[in-house]
Amino acid sequence: MNKLSERCSAYTLPQEGMAKGIYPYHRCISSKQDTEVIMEGRRVLMFGSNSYLGLTSHPKVIEAAVRATKQYGSGCAGSRYLNGTLDIHRALEHDLAEFTGKQDAMIFSTGFQSNLGVLSCITGREDYIVCDELDHASIVDGRRLSFSKPMKFRHNDMASLEKTLQRCESDALKLVVVDGVFSMEGDLADLPGIVALKDRYNCCIMVDEAHGLGVMGDHGRGVCNHFGLTDQVELIMGTFSKSLAAIGGFVAADFEIINWIRHHSRPYIFSASPTPAATAAAHAALNIMKEEPERIDRLWEITNYALTCFRQLGFEIGNTSTPIIPLYIRDFDKTFAITRMLYDEGVFVNPVIPPACAPEDTLIRFSLMATHTRQQVDEAAEKLVKCFKACQLL
Numbered sequence: 001m002n003k004l005s006e007r008c009s010a011y012t013l014p015q016e017g018m019a020k021g022i023y024p025y026h027r028c029i030s031s032k033q034d035t036e037v038i039m040e041g042r043r044v045l046m047f048g049s050n051s052y053l054g055l056t057s058h059p060k061v062i063e064a065a066v067r068a069t070k071q072y073g074s075g076c077a078g079s080r081y082l083n084g085t086l087d088i089h090r091a092l093e094h095d096l097a098e099f100t101g102k103q104d105a106m107i108f109s110t111g112f113q114s115n116l117g118v119l120s121c122i123t124g125r126e127d128y129i130v131c132d133e134l135d136h137a138s139i140v141d142g143r144r145l146s147f148s149k150p151m152k153f154r155h156n157d158m159a160s161l162e163k164t165l166q167r168c169e170s171d172a173l174k175l176v177v178v179d180g181v182f183s184m185e186g187d188l189a190d191l192p193g194i195v196a197l198k199d200r201y202n203c204c205i206m207v208d209e210a211h212g213l214g215v216m217g218d219h220g221r222g223v224c225n226h227f228g229l230t231d232q233v234e235l236i237m238g239t240f241s242k243s244l245a246a247i248g249g250f251v252a253a254d255f256e257i258i259n260w261i262r263h264h265s266r267p268y269i270f271s272a273s274p275t276p277a278a279t280a281a282a283h284a285a286l287n288i289m290k291e292e293p294e295r296i297d298r299l300w301e302i303t304n305y306a307l308t309c310f311r312q313l314g315f316e317i318g319n320t321s322t323p324i325i326p327l328y329i330r331d332f333d334k335t336f337a338i339t340r341m342l343y344d345e346g347v348f349v350n351p352v353i354p355p356a357c358a359p360e361d362t363l364i365r366f367s368l369m370a371t372h373t374r375q376q377v378d379e380a381a382e383k384l385v386k387c388f389k390a391c392q393l394l
Contacts, residue, residue: 054295183324191207
């Protein structure tokens, strides 16, 4: 056995989980992503999806993807730099810039790639990238690819952020990067607090709106819009794989910033461009967001119902105020056990363990769509209570 095989063969955690019957990953779905899905031949309530507006099965989104595939084919066979730029790419970028309140936008093939592509090139060796300790993995990896000096501060702690900024060279470029909605905890970034420090320490701000777009703000414009601080944020990033019902990502900013990223971002320059189907589906979803604000109203109605329900039942849900509801377990083995028990009861949720959270903060991530009903939430809550009590947690 060679060195590589020897090293990889020593990793047996997945096999151990499978042997115990608690391995929760890579379960096959044989239906559309909806509030109920078919897994292993049976109906399962889906509370593990990021399709906040429930648009993945919307007829207009599906029709747009099919129409684009018929016109442009299945792929572009090249990067945006060379033969991969389509007129529908340009049209979507124009509308995303307008929607987010910025001068220009550029799209990437995935949301993860968007953060990699921006953070790896936007600052230099003498600059700083300052991150919240709970920022998404794509921000962490983008920061690692950058030649800039990495800094981080305690989650949503403005005193910690200020001390971090004080350690930076005063004349250097300092980019503060945060999730608008934190993807596991469901709480909002303290954007007003960050903006209050902006002028004092001469820094710039980037907000990852992956879980804010379609959820927060006017017609789902995001957390920056929700706080009325869009003009104070230099870069707004977003993804298509949540509310926009496709796959891909984007960044929006002033013309000069986007021009720099377009000509320096290696993940953008050296990757094949987003497929026609994904581009058209995201654009159709964006239009639905603008034309049907009642979807967001329904999302908040079911979110507030679920938040009240879980608090009354005694679950520990932290500081969430969004459709992402963490149900804290704080025990590695019990997190997997409860996930399996819920699946057997017909409820799909996501277990969250390190590195997605601290070891002492393991949780189940319960996420909502605008298309969920109160009856579905009630059914899930009843089964959650049963499983938590079985593990002596409630």
